[in-house]
Amino acid sequence: MEFGFNVPNSGALANRDDIATIAKRGEELGFTILAIPDHIVFPRSISSRYPYSEDGAFSFAKNFEGDFLEPLALMAHLAAITTKARILTSVLVIPYRDPILTAKLISTMDVMSGGRITLGCGAGWMEEEFVAVNAPPFKERGKVTDEYINAFRELWSAENPNFKGNYTEFSEIFFAPKPIQKPHPPIWIGGESMPAIRRTARLGDAWFPIGCNPHHPLDTISKFSAGLDKLKSESEKIGRDPATIDLAFWAVWPGSENPTMLDSGERQVLTGGPQEMASDIKAFEELGVRHLLFNFLGGNLEESLSNMEGFASNIMPLV
Secondary structure, eight states, rough: OOEEEEESSSSTSEEEHHHHHHHHHHHTTTEEEEEEEOOSOOOSOOOSOTTTTTTTOOOOOOOOOOOOOOHHHHHHHHHHSSSSEEEEEEEEGGSOOOOOHHHHHHHHHHHTTTEEEEEEOOOOOOOHHHHHTTTTTTTEEEHHHHHHHHHHHHHHOSSSSOOSSSSEOSSOOOOOSSSSSSSOOOOEEEEEEEEHHHHHHHSSHHHHHHHHSSHHHHHHHHHHHHHHHHHHHHHTTTTOOOGSEEEEEEEEEEOOOOOBOOOSSSSSSSSSSSHHHHHHHHHHHHHTEEEEEEEEEOOOOOHHHHHHHHHHHHHGGGG
């Protein structure tokens, strides 16, 4: 099992010094994944349905100022200041960016990082941001995502890339250098819904859900296992061996010594004391999960480092 966490790309900690401290300390402690969310601009008014609230409403955090570091630029910075950890988009909203340029940026970072890039992919949820960045139509985001991922694969693996789709096309071009990783950097598909699960079965090297989607909750081992059954079923429908799909999971909720109890009376997975956390990690491992990500970010640098160090000293030795 390998462990990772999200790097701050917004708020008070999203500055050069704190990011460097967090990333380098993470490597020292044995964390092997640094994850970066994606926003380019943030609309001042949002009416799109937010997937991670019960009623679909998005609430701005207190003192929110709309600041977000661009994820691909931040990935390149992390590649330069770290030596071992993999760097993950968590997740990149694929329709926001031109596919040829995105593929070249990822390829370049893979070369410069020594093969440490993982591309987490999502279709997006915020129509207002689609409009602001002049992305393809929001209602077509699933089709765009699928097509762009196929275009990435062609660019990364074909000697003479050739592609003709509804949203992008290219032919008779050199695309070099190719990524170091062969056949290409791992493509993790984010999302918990059936479209995301089907996309994973068709196009993903890994399934990368988070646990807090109230409409598709994966906040217990049994719920995650049920979601995994759906993925296996969808894979078998198209003739793909489910064993070829890697598994990752992001517990985005902050850790706590006190277990979080759900309305069902069950304990929320990856909450509680070290023994409970270790038991959950081992249960995930038995289901085939090889990558677990956590949210250690606190109100300041000291709190964030303390959360990371506490996990490394109290839980890692148990697993």
